Amino acid sequence: MTRHNTSDLIEAYLKKILEDSEIIEIRRTEMAQQFNCVPSQINYVINTRFTIQRGYTVASKRGGGGYIRIEKVKISDKHRFLEQVAELVDEALTEKNALAIIQKLYEEELLTQKEGNLILAVMAQSTLADYQEADKIRASLMRAVLERLSYEK
Structure with a gap:
């Protein structure tokens, strides 16, 4: 049985959602609660594993209605x-x-x-x-x- 760290689990979860959708919007605090981790760990995963080099763009909005939007780069272009x-x-x-x-x-x-x-x-x-x-x-x-x-x- 393979053990995965929390960052791997978060990455796998987000990539699974991205299989069905080109764009996802998440709330950092909700994700942190779901994975029982600190919000900065969500930032870490997004900043290191969802980069343009890996085929993703990330945008965020801070504040009460804030979100993090992850989008697959459209490789047709x-x-x-x-x-x-x-x-x-x-x-x-x-x-x-x-x-x-x-x-x-x-x-x-x-x-x-x-x-x-x-x-x-x-x-x-x-x-x-x-x-x-x-x-x-x-x-x-x-x-x-x-x-x-x-x-x-």
Whole structure:
């Protein structure tokens, strides 16, 4: 029997709802009560597991009638998806975030498995280990990949 932590359970619950609906709106406090956790844990799950790199956009409204809206990115508009991902690539990009982006590009069939693996090899920490600004180099490489993909699709 596999044990899952609360964050995994929250993520699975939200993804299950998103299977049937493109957009969901949740109330943080209600979710926290449902999962018997603090509201900040709901924020953590949303901020780390429902990112544009993973194919989601998140909007929120604070206050008494506040909500958190999670929406699947409409992949039929691949060019817009690539633009949104490119906007999130700052001056520096960690290997972990590069992996998440490449994984999503593969899942959305914007890259083949072979292409994804080649790009991951180029962006790997072990490849860029001799460079002081490896995260900046990785970000530059990722922007170039995203730009090139947007021209081809």
